[in-house]
Amino acid sequence: xxxxxxxxxxxxxxxxxxxxxxxxxxxxxxxxxxxxxxxxxxxxxxxxxxxxxxxxxxxxxxxxxxxxxxxxxxxxxxxxxxxxxxxxxxxxxxxxxxxxxxxxxxxxxxxxxxxxxxxxxxxxxxxxxxxxxxxxxxxxxxxxxxxxxxxxxxxxxxxxxxxxxxxxxxxxxxxxxxxxxxxxxxxxxxxxxxxxxxxxxxxxxxxxxxxxxxxxxxxxxxxxxxxxxxxxxxxxxxxxxxxxxxxxxxxxxxxxxxxxxxxxxxxxxxxxxxxxxxxxxxxxxxxxxxxxxxxxxxxxxxxxxxxxxxxxxxxxxxxxxxxxxxxxxxxxxxxxxxxxxxxxxxxxxxxxxxxxxxxxxxxxxxxxxxxxxxxxxxxxxxxxxxxxxxxxxxxxxxxxxxxxxxxxxxx
Numbered sequence: 175x176x177x178x179x180x181x182x183x184x185x186x187x188x189x190x191x192x193x194x195x196x197x198x199x200x201x202x203x204x205x206x207x208x209x210x211x212x213x214x215x216x217x218x219x220x221x222x223x224x225x226x227x228x229x230x231x232x233x234x235x236x237x238x239x240x241x242x243x244x245x246x247x248x249x250x251x252x253x254x255x256x257x258x259x260x261x262x263x264x265x266x267x268x269x270x271x272x273x274x275x276x277x278x279x280x281x282x283x284x285x286x287x288x289x290x291x292x293x294x295x296x297x298x299x300x301x302x303x304x305x306x307x308x309x310x311x312x313x314x315x316x317x318x319x320x321x322x323x324x325x326x327x328x329x330x331x332x333x334x335x336x337x338x339x340x341x342x343x344x345x346x347x348x349x350x351x352x353x354x355x356x357x358x359x360x361x362x363x364x365x366x367x368x369x370x371x372x373x374x375x376x377x378x379x380x381x382x383x384x385x386x387x388x389x390x391x392x393x394x395x396x397x398x399x400x401x402x403x404x405x406x407x408x409x410x411x412x413x414x415x416x417x418x419x420x421x422x423x424x425x426x427x428x429x430x431x432x433x434x435x436x437x438x439x440x441x442x443x444x445x446x447x448x449x450x451x452x453x454x455x456x457x458x459x460x461x462x463x464x465x466x467x468x469x470x471x472x473x474x475x476x477x478x479x480x481x482x483x484x485x486x487x488x489x490x491x492x493x494x495x496x497x498x499x500x501x502x503x504x505x506x507x508x509x510x511x512x513x514x515x516x517x518x519x520x521x522x523x524x525x526x527x528x529x530x531x532x533x534x535x536x537x538x539x540x541x542x543x544x545x546x547x548x549x550x551x552x553x554x555x556x557x558x559x560x561x562x563x564x565x566x567x568x569x570x571x572x573x574x575x576x577x578x579x580x581x582x583x584x585x
Contacts, residue, residue: 253389
């Protein structure tokens with residue numbers, strides 16, 4: 175085994191605590207950067223389209239390319255994630271993200287924008303997965319690890335909730351090129367700090383292809399992991415389905431203006447932050463699958479009440495708050511369970527988790543769009559999304575069942 179990083183002090187040790195707090199801060203910046211990279215094009219599309227003389231629909235394909243680059247990369251590199259250290263992957267990804275961000279900001283033509291955003295998508299593909307897996311490496315104690323995961327998930331939330339207003343303000347003060355370059359200094363900071371990650375990785379050796387095949391065989395051969403990944407896909411179908419169209423739902427059905435919509439999104443972001451920090455407390459008392467199953471039930475009821483109890487403008491606040499809080503809590507529970515499902519291939523598992531997030535999100539947005547086109551009824555489509563949640567609960571149940579059915583090693 176090869177050690178990457180300066181310290182081999184046990185995760186719970188006193189000497190390692192200050193170092194781990196510093197590294198956790200670096201990982202939080204990495205999570206924030208990942209979320210910002212995924213979402214930052216939203217307020218910039220009109221300006222980019224005008225600058226290059228293309229339609230806004232064409233400019234929107236830049237976001238599709240970024241997500242596709244991230245998803246495909248996460249699937250391809252997943253079996254190699256534990257072949258090399260967390261430090262190697264974090265620094266390599268940040269370098270690619272930095273290059274893609276700078277190329278996007280300096281692009282002389284629209285074609286170069288596609289190259290830049292594709293590279294940024296590849297660069298941001300598994301930074302988040304490495305940040306989550308590194309929490310499992312740094313903290314042997316489950317309570318400490320879960321608190322660390324809560325912080326990382328809060329950083330993801332902040333990247334989306336507060337990152338977009340920041341991008342919008344910078345674009346207003348300067349132009350879109352300065353705004354799209356915002357992830358660059360953050361990626362550089364994580365690149366520098368990532369070199370100190372005290373992770374342990376298997377020494378590289380043998381065929382890369384054989385390592386790729388064996389890595390997938392190990393992960394996909396673990397039934398608990400596979401069912402948890404299925405739950406991740408199903409949950410992301412629902413999560414992205416209601417969230418992406420929530421603004422259009424509020425504006426179309428309730429005539430909500432821009433200011434009120436911003437307050438609604440802030441309320442949702444605040445609920446996510448509360449849930450991220452509540453999750454470690456709940457997980458000290460109950461298993462992630464128990465908490466996750468209850469969360470699935472609350473999420474399903476929340477969606478089924480659209481158009482029934484949620485039928486006035488003020489009811490949008492409890493709807494988005496409950497939806498956001500349950501989403502953050504379920505995401506935390508599934509991540510904790512995944513980290514424990516196959517510790518020897520933690521990086522591979524979390525890389526596939528990132529890929530499932532992208533795949534589920536794409537399916538959710540597409541399916542919700544088709545539903546709206548056919549039914550022309552937001553409430554009906556949201557209730558249909560609520561009916562998907564029992565499948566997520568089933569996948570969680572199957573993951574527990576397959577885990578407990580496995581033989582226990584003696585001695």
